[in-house]
Amino acid sequence: xxxxLLEIKNLKIGATAYPPGEPPQEITIVDGVSLTLExxxxxxxxxxxxxxxxxxxxSAMNYGRGGVRLTGGEVLLNGRDIRPLRGGKMRAIxxxxxTYVAQSAAAAFNPAKKLMEQITEAALAHGRCSKRxxxxxxxxxxxxxxxxxxxxxxxxxxxxxxxGQLQRAMTALALCxxxxxxxxxxxxxxxxxxxxxxxxxxxxxxxxxxGVAALYITHDLAVVAQVSDEIMVLRGGKTVEYxxxxxxxxxxxxxxxxxxxxxxxxxHEEKQPTPEPVLRVEGVTARYSGTRFDVLETxxxxxHPGQTLAVVGESGxxxxxxxxxxxxxxxxxxxxxIFAGRTLSPDMPSRxxxxxxxxxxxxxxxxxxxxxxxxxxxIIGRPLEFYFGLxxxxxxxxxxxxxxxxxxGEGFIDRYPAELSGGQKQRVCIARALAADPKLIICDExxxxxxxxxxxxxxxxxxxxxxxxxxxxxxITHDLATVRAIADSIAVxxxxxVVRYGTKSEVLSPPFDDYTDLLxxxxxxxxxxxxxEVIEHRRMESAGH
Amino acid sequence: xxxxxxxxxxxxxxALYFLAAIFAPLIAPYGMAEVVGGVWEPASAEHWLGTxxxxxxxxxxxIYGGRTTIFIAAAATVLSFTTGAVLGLLAAVLxxxxxxxxxxxxxxxxxxxxxxxxxxxxxxxxxxxxxxxxVMGLLDSTRVYRLARAVAVDINVMDFVxxxxxxxxxxxxxxxxxxxxxxxxxxxxxxxxxxIFMVLFVSTLSFLGLGIQPPAxxxxxxxxxxxxxxxxxxxxxxxxxxAIATLxxxxxxxxxxxxxxxxxxxxxxxx
Numbered sequence: 001x002x003x004x005l006l007e008i009k010n011l012k013i014g015a016t017a018y019p020p021g022e023p024p025q026e027i028t029i030v031d032g033v034s035l036t037l038e039x040x041x042x043x044x045x046x047x048x049x050x051x052x053x054x055x056x057x058x059s060a061m062n063y064g065r066g067g068v069r070l071t072g073g074e075v076l077l078n079g080r081d082i083r084p085l086r087g088g089k090m091r092a093i094x095x096x097x098x099t100y101v102a103q104s105a106a107a108a109f110n111p112a113k114k115l116m117e118q119i120t121e122a123a124l125a126h127g128r129c130s131k132r133x134x135x136x137x138x139x140x141x142x143x144x145x146x147x148x149x150x151x152x153x154x155x156x157x158x159x160x161x162x163x164g165q166l167q168r169a170m171t172a173l174a175l176c177x178x179x180x181x182x183x184x185x186x187x188x189x190x191x192x193x194x195x196x197x198x199x200x201x202x203x204x205x206x207x208x209x210x211g212v213a214a215l216y217i218t219h220d221l222a223v224v225a226q227v228s229d230e231i232m233v234l235r236g237g238k239t240v241e242y243x244x245x246x247x248x249x250x251x252x253x254x255x256x257x258x259x260x261x262x263x264x265x266x267x268h269e270e271k272q273p274t275p276e277p278v279l280r281v282e283g284v285t286a287r288y289s290g291t292r293f294d295v296l297e298t299x300x301x302x303x304h305p306g307q308t309l310a311v312v313g314e315s316g317x318x319x320x321x322x323x324x325x326x327x328x329x330x331x332x333x334x335x336x337x338i339f340a341g342r343t344l345s346p347d348m349p350s351r352x353x354x355x356x357x358x359x360x361x362x363x364x365x366x367x368x369x370x371x372x373x374x375x376x377x378x379i380i381g382r383p384l385e386f387y388f389g390l391x392x393x394x395x396x397x398x399x400x401x402x403x404x405x406x407x408x409g410e411g412f413i414d415r416y417p418a419e420l421s422g423g424q425k426q427r428v429c430i431a432r433a434l435a436a437d438p439k440l441i442i443c444d445e446x447x448x449x450x451x452x453x454x455x456x457x458x459x460x461x462x463x464x465x466x467x468x469x470x471x472x473x474x475x476i477t478h479d480l481a482t483v484r485a486i487a488d489s490i491a492v493x494x495x496x497x498v499v500r501y502g503t504k505s506e507v508l509s510p511p512f513d514d515y516t517d518l519l520x521x522x523x524x525x526x527x528x529x530x531x532x533e534v535i536e537h538r539r540m541e542s543a544g545h
Numbered sequence: 546x547x548x549x550x551x552x553x554x555x556x557x558x559x560a561l562y563f564l565a566a567i568f569a570p571l572i573a574p575y576g577m578a579e580v581v582g583g584v585w586e587p588a589s590a591e592h593w594l595g596t597x598x599x600x601x602x603x604x605x606x607x608i609y610g611g612r613t614t615i616f617i618a619a620a621a622t623v624l625s626f627t628t629g630a631v632l633g634l635l636a637a638v639l640x641x642x643x644x645x646x647x648x649x650x651x652x653x654x655x656x657x658x659x660x661x662x663x664x665x666x667x668x669x670x671x672x673x674x675x676x677x678x679x680v681m682g683l684l685d686s687t688r689v690y691r692l693a694r695a696v697a698v699d700i701n702v703m704d705f706v707x708x709x710x711x712x713x714x715x716x717x718x719x720x721x722x723x724x725x726x727x728x729x730x731x732x733x734x735x736x737x738x739x740x741i742f743m744v745l746f747v748s749t750l751s752f753l754g755l756g757i758q759p760p761a762x763x764x765x766x767x768x769x770x771x772x773x774x775x776x777x778x779x780x781x782x783x784x785x786x787x788a789i790a791t792l793x794x795x796x797x798x799x800x801x802x803x804x805x806x807x808x809x810x811x812x813x814x815x816x
Contacts (some may be wrong), residue, residue, distance in 0.1 A: 327711055348711065356713040369704040373726035386712060436712075 002243045003179055005078060005213045006037040006060055012072035013064065013237075014054050020144045029055050030237040039180070039347040042207060042214045044228035044245070046221055046260070048451035049422075052237040057183045057217045061098040062090060077102060078180065085461060095122035099174035103186040104404040108157040115169050116154025123177040132330055134176060134307035141172040144209055145202040164195035168202050175210055182207075184216045188223060192314035193478060197522045200226060219451060220431070221260050222524035224248050226531040233257050249528060261526060263452045268463060270504050271488045276341070277302040278439050278472050279309075279326070282317050284335035286325050295321045298335070303440065306470040310504075313493035319476045322493075324448070340439055357387045364445035366425035370417040375402075376428050377413040383435040402431040405468075406461060423454035428459065434465065442474045447482060459486055480523040484508070492516050548802070555798025560794050568610040573605040580759040581627070585771075585779045595709035597781055598770050605782060615792075617678055618743035624682030625743075626736060629689025634720045635727070636690075637697035647696070651687045659684050660749065673770045677756065681746055685739060692735055696728040730804055737800025741793045748789055764789050 013030035030052040037043050046055040059070055064084045075083045082093060102108040105529065109118060119141075120134035129137070135154070145168040158166060167187055174182045187203065188196040204227050207214055218224050222243075224231060231248040233240040233256065241254045253434065279302070286296040296318045303309040311319045323332040323456035326337055330347030332406045337344045340358060345351050363369035370379050380399050384390040390398060400410045406427040417425055426446060433441050443462070447455035463486055477483060483490060483504075490507040492500040492515065500507055500516045513522065521534050548556065566570055574593075575581050579601060586596040594603040636644040654662075664678055670676050701704065701724060709723050748765025750756035759765040759770075764785040771781035 206730060329707070329711075351713075353713050356711060361708065361711055363704045364709070365704060369708055370726070371723055373703045374722075384716070432708075 044224035047234035310487035552802035557796035625685035627688035632691025
């Protein structure tokens with residue numbers, strides 16, 4: 001085939017692992033993966049963390065991160081095997097024929113240099129064009145990527161542009177040397193959902209206009225469905241399924257792919273508000289000490305017993321601050337928190353033990369929410385001992401019951417957090433919260449650090465626990481798919497205010513306010529052509545106004 | 546469990562010195578201050594390391610001297626660690642003005658060179674064992690305080706500490722159960738180092754005549770007593786010097802090993 005750009009045959013990638021207290025071991029990260037990419041096409045690599053998708057992506061430029069070695073197979077770029085290349089020959093390919101877009105643009109740009117200098121650097125270093133040509137090319141790319149003031153955009157420093165703009169600037173950086181292949185490594189994962197859609201559209205247009213081929217790495221199938229021609233599903237370093245975008249999304253063959261496609265299709269019956277809310281936030285205004293503006297402005301929300309209130313918004317909207325006010329870590333300037341019929345003291349240290357017990361919290365990062373020096377038994381047992389004075393056998397019995405409830409079982413009681421997977425860690429945190437027998441649990445982005453299938457499991461567990469224990473959740477998230485799955489009522493936050501609040505069906509049905517509309521329409525859907533639909537819809541709307 | 550070679554060497558010498566210190570009266574062939582021969586006799590079957598500047602058996606003096614040196618250094622280390630670590634962790638957990646007051650006070654003490662400070666204090670106070678230990682321990686606790694506070698401030702902002710706080714735990718639990726176990730690795734490594742500084746410190750003080758008073762022996766004092774011999778080519782002063790050096794190296798080897806082991810423990814914080 002004349003127009004085959006990249007062909008990877010039976011690729012094997014290994015590394016040396018250093019398990020504590022044991023001799024080093026050779027491990028296989030990628031095992032016999034083969035793929036073909038034609039010129040101008042986009043291949044999506046998808047899988048959960050540890051699937052080897054980034055490792056495969058980087059192998060296309062013969063690069064192994066931190067001790068990772070390409071141990072076998074062939075990587076054919078433009079017909080020649082680049083795997084044996086070293087030194088200068090390797091350098092001639094990287095940054096010229098193949099370029100790379102990293103996940104965190106903020107960490108990838110040098111903060112001390114202007115954007116233009118960094119964007120044209122690779123093209124100039126490879127002598128692909130003169131400085132003037134490179135700058136012209138960059139400006140053209142700024143136009144294409146929809147960056148503001150394209151003529152002067154390059155004169156800014158990285159900190160002078162927003163996160164979404166920086167990610168687009170990095171795409172310009174990758175496209176400037178006119179490469180044959182660009183590797184996109186989770187380019188929109190760190191962005192807010194409303195920003196993600198713009199970046200996604202910009203990347204897609206740029207790929208189409210420049211005719212470059214791309215490897216698009218992500219864990220979000222709905223995102224990859226929008227930009228790729230073909231999709232490869234990976235798990236544990238092996239190919240699960242490899243096919244056209246249409247086939248993978250609409251007709252997945254493998255069980256694992258089917259699970260990925262149908263993720264977050266949890267059925268949840270919306271409950272009606274009760275007369276007496278368990279939590280009432282009344283006119284809360286709050287600011288951090290030493291600052292001069294309110295992070296929260298007159299927030300009013302109710303949460304009913306045994307129900308879930310989802311607090312949605314992008315980063316910086318004040319969601320987590322609301323949790324801090326409710327838990328008493330940040331006393332509000334005005335307003336009050338009424339919990340189970342009594343007004344809570346505004347600051348945490350002066351609350352009664354009973355108040356503390358009935359209001360528990362689960363964190364986003366389960367890793368740091370558990371003391372790494374305590375066993376699972378100690379972590380779950382402490383609230384039992386602290387609030388209920390349980391000791392010895394009775395305590396152990398209750399710990400085992402709780403471990404059963406979170407579907408882990410007795411075998412986990414003596415394990416340390418480092419010996420648990422991400423999902424198991426979050427389950428232990430849930431058990432710790434449940435151990436206090438609370439009326440309300442605040443869940444702060446509890447699924448956003450987890451892989452989609454694992455997150456699904458956690459959500460299902462939370463729902464079944466809610467049914468059994470009749471506990472209410474204040475569920476903070478930026479992910480509307482999660483909200484649809486579990487909420488009974490929703491509060492949409494934007495810049496420290498609640499812009500929309502009501503039962504789930506009310507909030508999610510039109511007419512929408514501008515922000516909610518933007519937020520709702522920005523959530524990627526698992527269907528082909530969704531991105532075009534949304535962009536077209538927005539264009540029509542802005543023309544209509 | 547395999548002990549690496551370096552750690553085994555360290556363990557051997559550390560154990561040797563500590564055992565000799567503990568069982569000094571049983572091991573030493575002669576009394577500590579007993580004059581048993583001529584001045585600076587060379588090594589012989591009766592006197593393995595020879596005799597010192599007034600004819601005392603050098604090996605016996607080394608054993609008794611090691612006892613004093615190691616005991617004072619150990620006592621001062623324990624004192625500096627308990628004071629420094631407790632205050633450091635407390636400052637990190639309390640924050641605010643308590644932290645400010647403690648930290649600025651420590652800065653003040655640290656701004657005066659330790660040796661000068663110790664010399665001044667010891668020249669006005671009677672030089673007894675408790676005073677020596679107290680002065681050395683408290684001066685050194687400022688360093689431990691700095692380290693403990695720095696480590697604890699990092700741990701204090703982690704979610705599991707916040708979770709404990711939201712549970713309503715008291716300060717004692719937060720300091721000793723949540724923070725201390727996670728701060729232990731750097732503190733243990735520092736402990737080895739500080740112990741060695743104490744050995745050097747007490748030796749320096751004795752050498753300058755402000756530490757252990759004769760006829761009691763300690764390694765720094767023995768160097769001082771025999772230093773004039775070097776002019777005549779007599780190596781007696783080198784014996785305690787070598788002892789100080791080997792003890793310093795071995796304790797550090799052991800501390801390194803302990804640090805490596807604790808960080809790779811199950812659930813260790815790594816790094």
